[in-house]
Amino acid sequence: AAEDGLNGWLRYARLPGNNTKQAIVPSSIVALNSTETSPVYVAGQELQKGIKGILGKTVDVTSESVDGPSIVVGTIDAFTAAGGDTDVIPELEEDGFWLNTEGDTIEIVGQNECGVLYGVFEYLSLLGQGNFTKVTKATNPSASxxxxxxxxxxxxxxxxxxxxxxxxxxxxxxxxxxxxxxxxxxxxxxxxxxxxxxxxxxxxxxxxxxxxxxxxxxxxxxxxxxxxxxxxxxxxxxxxxxxxxxxxxxxxxxxxxxxxxxxxxxxxxxxxxxxxxxxxxxxxxxxxxxxxxxxxxxxxxxxxxxxxxxxxxxxxxxxxxxxxxxxxxxxxxxxxxxxxxxxxxxxxxxxxxxxxxxxxxxxxxxxxxxxxxxxxxxxxxxxxxxxxxxxxxxxxxxxxxxxxxxxxxxxxxxxxxxxxxxxxxxxxxxxxxxxxxxxxxxxxxxxxxxxxxxxxxxxxxxxxxxxxxxxxxxxxxxxxxxWTRLTFGSDKTIIDTITKMSMESWPAYENYTGNLGIQTLTDITGPHYGPNPQSMDNNPWGQWTRADATSIGMDRTVWNGTGFAGQYPSEIAAQFETIETTPEELLLWFHHVPYTHVLSTGATVIQHFYDAHYAGAETAASFPTQWAKLVGLVDPQRFDETLFRLMYQAGHAIVWRDAISQFYHNISSIADERARVGSH
Ligand code: GCW
Incomplete structure (x- = not known):
């Protein structure tokens, strides 16, 4: 299982199902123009290793073309020189690649050597996820x-x-x-x-x-x-x-x-x-x-x-x-x-x-x-x-x-x-x-x-x-x-559980650490870990909240504040300039308002703080229970190590909840409508 950690998502775990899919993959890899230490060479080796792991099938790697079906990997130049049909390949940009699994021979053609490697990893990713759908695709990077x-x-x-x-x-x-x-x-x-x-x-x-x-x-x-x-x-x-x-x-x-x-x-x-x-x-x-x-x-x-x-x-x-x-x-x-x-x-x-x-x-x-x-x-x-x-x-x-x-x-x-x-x-x-x-x-x-x-x-x-x-x-x-399929397997419970927890996780973290654009209320002069709302202000670091007894937030408007909103192009500047048009999740990033300011939900800012912190901690508290569904589906070491972290998170989210809620209760003297905060 330590291996599983080191390999991350490149585990090449054997697919369940008695190797019935072995025949889908050709028995030879032809790595065109590969010299040892070149990415094309590495791509050939990686492909061999991946197919062995995922399908239990041994394939050869050669640099000469072979009779019968093969997986051809190479740059577009090498592919052309070897007589490959490039007419169907759309234009490839730097690092881009073409992957074609339609025919008997599988083609993985890169614009350059990196592209070859990326194409091989994509093919292995499909195999590793048990996805044998035929693909013909070219892909290029959005940025160099x-x-x-x-x-x-x-x-x-x-x-x-x-x-x-x-x-x-x-x-x-x-x-x-x-x-x-x-x-x-x-x-x-x-x-x-x-x-x-x-x-x-x-x-x-x-x-x-x-x-x-x-x-x-x-x-x-x-x-x-x-x-x-x-x-x-x-x-x-x-x-x-x-x-x-x-x-x-x-x-x-x-x-x-x-x-x-x-x-x-x-x-x-x-x-x-x-x-x-x-x-x-x-x-x-x-x-x-x-x-x-x-x-x-x-x-x-x-x-x-x-x-x-x-x-x-x-x-x-x-x-x-x-x-x-x-x-x-x-x-x-x-x-x-x-x-x-x-x-x-x-x-x-x-x-x-x-x-x-x-x-x-x-x-x-x-x-x-x-x-x-x-x-x-x-x-x-x-x-x-x-x-x-x-x-x-x-x-x-x-x-x-x-x-x-x-x-x-x-x-x-x-x-x-x-x-x-x-x-x-x-x-x-x-x-x-x-x-x-x-x-x-x-x-x-x-x-x-x-x-x-x-x-x-x-x-x-x-x-x-x-x-x-x-x-x-x-x-x-x-x-x-x-990522989940490659890392933990394709079981539906695994996919559903990790998807749900992961997609809930950023909103939950925002809920229990810092709402409405006030920033992460952590210890900013030290380790940046754990709650410490009082450390944000009264120092030259500039991650201020300007929280006082009645109000909170950074006024970054042009008309009355730091002028930051005016650094955006005019349409966006106008949007951030007024409270009404500022997205609520950034309210306190752009505006200084009373704790009693009423949000679209009908809650005041302070009540939203209390509610969000309780909601966030509650979500975190559900993570260990959600993860527990994966017992027996994930190997014991990774199951336990992850459960340990999630239990810790659930506890630490309560520390966050109480520290932040209590802090704003103390400085605002405004009671929690649900009587959770300040009642101890
Ligand atoms: O916020 C700060 C971090 C520093 C970091 C710096 C930076 C590497 O606390 O640790 O320094 O950002 O990005 O340069």
């Missing part, structure tokens, strides 16, 4: 950047990692044994992720030592066969703190030369390095503003260095002042920071810079309005930053299936210049502003834990991330059910 970020520190700890120590680093050096690194790459390839940043954005310059550069070469070698390109986070001050220069000013000739030299050395070790990720002038990190240079000048410094090598720079928009924000100023607002910093820089970034924007203007909260920065980056490439690691969202001790949260951002239409501008399909696809280089990054933070994320059920979030980055219109329930 489908990356994950790891916040791994060089000492082996992981910032906001909840699943053990780093698989990449220990004691300030890269690990010698890259077994888990390639296993991780395999999982990533199966969800079509094509890049990874391996070290924390709060970057330690020691990543640039000769020893670590050599180690990055080994990491890249381990991931390359799976089509996953490696990149690193940089510390802006490295030329000074690590290189011994007197400055790290981005326009200084010696600094430019230093980065050029470092970059060339890195590309010697990692010839296909994906690029750099940079967090600058944020939360104490150094950056160009120190030298009165713009963020664009800072980003372009690295863009110039990687450009000759074909690399890109992901430059984070998470820039804000965490020292001087002052809550006594009604107009101060951290949410304004990203647009304030980046708006006037549109057009100043080199074309291989991608601005990486967190989904909301604050910080991975349970509910946020979408970042308005996406509307302002019209000449600049952009990518969205999501979190699979559940920093504010229960840290994998709580089941929270995140795609419904992500989709509510991805599906949002920003109406730029009055035209359809849906974040996923129009903006991140590059279509709306004519961009080639756009996409997705998710902070994942897997660790040495045998389940990768510390919890079996949390893996559905990683799985779904890959699918949504490929196609943001994919249905979150379909994705979840595919």
């Amino acid at each position: 950047i489908r990356w994950v970020n790891q916040w791994d520190n060089m000492d082996g700890t992981i910032e906001r990692g909840f699943a053990g120590l780093s698989i990449f680093f220990e004691k300030n050096v890269t690990v010698a044994n890259t077994t888990r690194v390639s296993e991780y790459a395999r999982l990533l390839a199966s969800i079509r992720v094509n890049g990874i940043i391996v070290n924390n954005v709060n970057a330690n310059p020691i990543i640039l030592s000769d020893e670590n550069m050599a180690g990055l070469g080994r990491i890249a070698d381990a991931m390359r066969p799976w089509g996953v390109r490696v990149g690193i986070s940089l510390n802006f001050a490295s030329p000074q703190t690590f290189g011994g220069l007197s400055t790290f000013g981005p326009l200084d000739e010696s600094v430019i030369a230093w980065w050029g030299d470092i970059t060339n050395k890195l590309y010697e070790k990692v010839p296909d390095m994906a690029g750099y990720l940079v967090k600058a002038n944020s939360e104490g990190q150094p950056g160009p503003l120190t030298y009165n240079r713009t963020l664009a000048e800072g980003a372009n410094l690295f863009a110039n260095a990687v450009k000759p090598h074909g690399g890109i720079v992901m430059f984070r928009a998470f820039v804000y002042d965490s020292v001087n924000l002052n809550e006594s100023n009604w107009k101060d607002d951290r949410a304004n920071a990203a647009v304030d910093f980046f708006r006037d820089l549109d057009g100043d970034f080199d074309d291989n810079v991608v601005v990486q924007v967190k989904y909301g203007p604050i910080d991975f909260q349970v509910r946020e309005a979408p970042s308005p920065l996406f509307a302002h980056l019209q000449q600049t490439a952009s990518a969205i930053e999501l979190q699979v690691t559940q920093e504010y969202l229960g840290q994998q001790c709580h089941l929270v299936y995140l795609p419904p949260l992500w989709k509510q951002i991805l599906n949002f239409d920003l109406r730029v210049d009055g035209e359809k501008s849906v974040i996923g399909t129009d903006i991140l696809s590059g279509k709306r502003f004519g961009k080639e280089l756009t996409g997705y990054a998710a902070v994942v933070n897997v660790g040495h834990n045998a389940t990768w994320l510390g919890s079996h059920l949390a893996m559905s979030n990683l799985y779904a991330y890959g699918w949504l980055a490929w196609d943001p219109t994919d249905n979150e329930v379909t994705i979840l059910q595919d």
